[in-house]
Amino acid sequence: MTGNTLREIFRRLSKHYGPMNWWPGDTPFEIAVGAILTQNTSWTNVEKAIVNLRRGRLLSPKRIDAASDEVLHEVLRPSGYFRVKSKRLRSFCRYVIEHHGGSMERMAGVPFKPLRAALLGVHGIGPETADDILLYACGKPVFVIDAYTRRFLHRHGHVDADVGYASLQDLFHDRLAVDLDLYQEYHALIVNLGKDFCRPKPRCEKCPLGPLLKAGQPIGVVP
DNA sequence: GACCAGGCACATC
């Protein structure tokens, strides 16, 4: 797959959806919380937990770390996996407190490579969650790979269904300019594409990539 | 009433 193909996909999705101005969240910390809570979970459920956190005035690393397990479980219950996510959220908050004085802004000042490595060392933060935080909360230009990215590229014959995270990410990094705004917009567009058209049961008829990209056919090189 | 959702850690082979 060429860079031209990737840029043409971006143009088509941009034309269809318009500017995304993602991620849904008011502050860098709220964005990071959302990234952890949305693991294998629909965003509608995540929103309810974030509303609970806001109502409980818990939207800061120190507040969450100070909260009891009981409180966190109840607040996070609507987002599912509430025991797992309480632990993961607390681990992230402790990391921000211990290494960055509780400040997301200070954390964002750390250079990309060591920061990504550090985030991957936090319990509950894997490649996708780390990159979500880096891209949308810290303003680092890194391309986020998710289930939708893998699925839509596989459907169009560009990659294997089980392509690894790093190799798929390299594919984008190698073919696109390093551009924070482009990476933020592109991933947001892919999520919308996924939600609307690229579910396990595909709805390719009205897909914005449809005229060129029919199911099972690779996109052509654009003139 | 299945099936699914913007993963990850951990056990086992």
Add this chain to the structure above:
DNA sequence: GATGTGCATGGT
């Protein structure tokens, strides 16, 4: 290194 499993709620 590859593969399998638990985690939990709410929407379709």
